[in-house]
Amino acid sequence: MRRSTVFGLFVLLCVCCLAALGVTSEIRVSRFLVQSRDLSGITAALKLTDISFSDDARYTRNPSQADIFSAFQDYPGSIEHFPSGSVTPPPDFSSLGAPITVKRR
Amino acid sequence: MSLNSHLNVLDFTLLSLLRRKFKNFGIILVFTFIVFITGSILFLSYSFKREALLILKGSPELIVQRMSAGRHELIPADISKEILKIPGVSGVEPRYWGYYYDPLVKANYTILASSETLPANNHLLQGRLPGPEDKGVAAVGRGVAKARFLDIGSSISLLSSGGDAMDFDVVGVFETESELLTADLIVLGQPDVVRLFRMPAGMATDLAVSVTNETEAPVIAGKIRYIFPDTRPILRKEIVRTYDAVFGWRSGLILTLFAGALVAFIILAWDKATGLSAEEKKEIGILKAIGWETSDIIEMKFWEGLVISLSSFLLGIILAYIHVYFFGASVFAPALKGWSVIYPDFRLAPFIDPYQIAMLMALTVIPYIASTIIPSWKAAITDPDEVVRG
Amino acid sequence: MDNGIIIRTENLTKYYNKGKANEVLATSGVSVGIRRGDFAILKGPSGSGKTTLLSLLGCMTRPTSGSIMVEGRDISHLPERFLTEIRRSTCGFIFQQFHLIQGMSVLQNVMLPLYPTGADLTKLRKKAEGLLEGLGMLKRRDFPVQGLSGGEQQRTAIARALINDPEIVLADEPTAHLDTALSRDFMNTMKELWEKGKTVIIASHDPIVFENESAGLVVEMRDGAVKNITRK
Ligand SMILES: Nc1ncnc2c1ncn2[C@@H]1O[C@H](COP(=O)(O)OP(=O)(O)OP(=O)(O)O)[C@@H](O)[C@H]1O
Numbered sequence: 073m074r075r076s077t078v079f080g081l082f083v084l085l086c087v088c089c090l091a092a093l094g095v096t097s098e099i100r101v102s103r104f105l106v107q108s109r110d111l112s113g114i115t116a117a118l119k120l121t122d123i124s125f126s127d128d129a130r131y132t133r134n135p136s137q138a139d140i141f142s143a144f145q146d147y148p149g150s151i152e153h154f155p156s157g158s159v160t161p162p163p164d165f166s167s168l169g170a171p172i173t174v175k176r177r
Numbered sequence: 178m179s180l181n182s183h184l185n186v187l188d189f190t191l192l193s194l195l196r197r198k199f200k201n202f203g204i205i206l207v208f209t210f211i212v213f214i215t216g217s218i219l220f221l222s223y224s225f226k227r228e229a230l231l232i233l234k235g236s237p238e239l240i241v242q243r244m245s246a247g248r249h250e251l252i253p254a255d256i257s258k259e260i261l262k263i264p265g266v267s268g269v270e271p272r273y274w275g276y277y278y279d280p281l282v283k284a285n286y287t288i289l290a291s292s293e294t295l296p297a298n299n300h301l302l303q304g305r306l307p308g309p310e311d312k313g314v315a316a317v318g319r320g321v322a323k324a325r326f327l328d329i330g331s332s333i334s335l336l337s338s339g340g341d342a343m344d345f346d347v348v349g350v351f352e353t354e355s356e357l358l359t360a361d362l363i364v365l366g367q368p369d370v371v372r373l374f375r376m377p378a379g380m381a382t383d384l385a386v387s388v389t390n391e392t393e394a395p396v397i398a399g400k401i402r403y404i405f406p407d408t409r410p411i412l413r414k415e416i417v418r419t420y421d422a423v424f425g426w427r428s429g430l431i432l433t434l435f436a437g438a439l440v441a442f443i444i445l446a447w448d449k450a451t452g453l454s455a456e457e458k459k460e461i462g463i464l465k466a467i468g469w470e471t472s473d474i475i476e477m478k479f480w481e482g483l484v485i486s487l488s489s490f491l492l493g494i495i496l497a498y499i500h501v502y503f504f505g506a507s508v509f510a511p512a513l514k515g516w517s518v519i520y521p522d523f524r525l526a527p528f529i530d531p532y533q534i535a536m537l538m539a540l541t542v543i544p545y546i547a548s549t550i551i552p553s554w555k556a557a558i559t560d561p562d563e564v565v566r567g
Numbered sequence: 568m569d570n571g572i573i574i575r576t577e578n579l580t581k582y583y584n585k586g587k588a589n590e591v592l593a594t595s596g597v598s599v600g601i602r603r604g605d606f607a608i609l610k611g612p613s614g615s616g617k618t619t620l621l622s623l624l625g626c627m628t629r630p631t632s633g634s635i636m637v638e639g640r641d642i643s644h645l646p647e648r649f650l651t652e653i654r655r656s657t658c659g660f661i662f663q664q665f666h667l668i669q670g671m672s673v674l675q676n677v678m679l680p681l682y683p684t685g686a687d688l689t690k691l692r693k694k695a696e697g698l699l700e701g702l703g704m705l706k707r708r709d710f711p712v713q714g715l716s717g718g719e720q721q722r723t724a725i726a727r728a729l730i731n732d733p734e735i736v737l738a739d740e741p742t743a744h745l746d747t748a749l750s751r752d753f754m755n756t757m758k759e760l761w762e763k764g765k766t767v768i769i770a771s772h773d774p775i776v777f778e779n780e781s782a783g784l785v786v787e788m789r790d791g792a793v794k795n796i797t798r799k
């Protein structure tokens with residue numbers, strides 16, 4: 073068999089593999105979509121606001137509930153929760169209505 | 178030119194690449210690894226985002242926190258009566274929750290008072306939730322159950338803020354499939370939460386407000402802010418945006434780290450390609466002298482870049498998929514999870530964004546092909562008589 | 568077009584690095600006519616411009632001024648693509664250094680020139696094997712070329728030059744790396760080709776080559792110019 077055919081078959085195999093993975097993805101996603109109704113049922117019943125992703129600190133456990141200064145609130149020995157803390161952005165303040173400014177007299 | 182001529186040139190290219198097996202397989206290996214890492218991050222963060230958004234669809238439309246001295250403070254439960262008077266508000270319910278550090282397993286739990294019962298056909302809870310007024314019973318997340326070896330019927334002891342141990346019978350355990358939501362939860366009856374945390378009477382952690390029409394939620398939030406200036410209303414929309422940002426950030430950071438590796442690789446590839454060895458230059462000259470056109474040489478170089486980068490891309494992306502969705506992103510889940518003791522198994526639904534994959538492909542395959550072709554350009558257009566002289 | 572002439576050059580001049588400090592006039596005002604079926608020798612001392620003229624005749628490079636007619640067609644101003652086309656269809660070049668592609672087998676090297684033409688590889692292989700057989704190289708078919716002796720490498724190079732059935736076979740200093748016996752073998756091979764009707768052009772300062780009885784045309788060069796043309 074010529075080499076270009078071998079390479080073509082290799083690429084074809086990979087593409088088929090990807091297609092197969094795409095199909096499993098579809099199947100698992102649709103299964104998840106069914107399950108997600110139960111999940112959001114739990115969310116609603118328990119009035120949850122965040123996913124349990126990383127419970128290093130309050131602002132990583134409940135990023136949406138973190139308050140303005142939460143990144144500085146933990147005990148002094150724990151300056152930062154690396155790496156989760158370093159990648160968690162500050163909360164969204166847009167609902168506070170007015171921008172937070174430091175007033176000077 | 179016929180198709181066969183292209184296949185012939187590809188044949189020659191493969192033959193030529195196979196001459197330097199060690200080097201070329203090395204490049205494919207490194208390249209595959211980079212695609213694998215980047216692809217895994219893309220898969221992981223995209224799935225997280227999609228899952229989080231679906232899961233959190235059931236979140237309260239509006240949460241009202243009280244802020245005091247810049248901190249999140251307990252809120253008097255009776256202001257819910259005032260909030261209920263705002264037009265468009267259909268219900269206000271206090272939430273009682275908090276964090277509990279368990280020195281035994283060095284883990285943080287999230288303690289939460291139950292308020293509603295789950296529909297009986299919810300498959301993700303084994304047993305039941307404690308009723309709102311139940312005492313001495315708990316439902317726990319799978320992470321807690323694993324950390325403390327709990328099952329329905331066993332009991333867990335927690336130390337209250339008052340210093341006394343409180344025992345709870347486990348009446349419900351959340352299923353593994355719900356870990357992303359419930360891994361570190363301990364759901365108790367409301368009086369137990371109040372006692373455990375010694376919350377002053379009449380105080381709640383925050384208030385969950387439901388509205389009749391979600392589009393009005395921002396207006397209602399504004400009114401609440403107006404009436405109670407020390408509160409911070411959080412809209413569901415903002416929660417969603419937070420998750421957009423978190424996974425944007427998280428994946429962004431790691432992508433940045435890997436961008437370093439990627440750049441190193443590109444420099445390597447560039448160096449390899451620009452420092453077109455004397456031998457390669459000579460080979461190009463020979464090919465030209467024996468009758469290959471400039472375009473044939475360029476085509477050969479194109480194939481060379483394509484064979485290496487496409488193989489690497491395909492292998493890398495397949496491995497990334499398997500890694501993230503069959504093995505729970507075991508390679509770098511720890512980095513994403515941080516220091517948590519209890520964290521969910523990443524049993525993610527394989528949401529795939531074809532756009533991201535296409536971008537990744539474009540960003541890996543095209544630059545590599547370019548870095549193979551461009552340096553050989555000069556050698557390809559020079560007259561072959563140089564080679565005659567040897 | 569006068570019949571019988573396969574390559575004619577008119578006032579052919581080639582400068583290297585024209586306009587720079589290291590400008591070299593490699594050939595100046597060369598006018599020769601080579602007939603179809605000629606056995607031509609370019610002879611002259613080192614640096615006299617033999618290799619330069621040979622690569623001009625073999626369409627490897629273009630002259631600075633003057634013209635080259637190959638089969639009645641002026642190629643001195645053709646774009647690169649057409650030059651390659653002519654080189655591929657009418658010329659077979661045997662290099663002094665052989666210039667085989669290292670790491671590939673004898674057979675692959677011989678097949679190489681015709682890959683981009685879209686040739687059927689099975690047929691091409693048959694043809695290459697036929698050529699190698701004619702040169703007594705068939706048993707070395709699958710050997711990597713770097714392991715071959717000088718004579719074997721040259722025979723591989725000859726087979727490669729012949730794979731496209733060229734009208735003209737050109738060789739530059741073909742005997743420089745060979746001993747006397749092998750040089751004679753080479754000349755015999757060239758003679759066989761010539762007898763089959765090919766036009767053979769060899770640049771050399773080796774007496775074994777230019778004193779060969781088949782050599783019908785000897786072009787003697789000196790300092791880039793033609794000093795003497797003798798036709799037997
Ligand atoms: N690429 C080049 N750049 C500059 N000068 C060149 C180049 N190629 C050849 N020359 C010069 O052109 C002249 C003719 O060179 P050529 O190689 O044709 O001579 P030659 O007769 O083949 O010599 P030899 O017998 O040593 O092979 C020489 O003076 C050489 O230095």
Ligand SMILES: [Mg+2]
Binds near residue numbers: 617739740
């Ligand atoms: Mg020479």
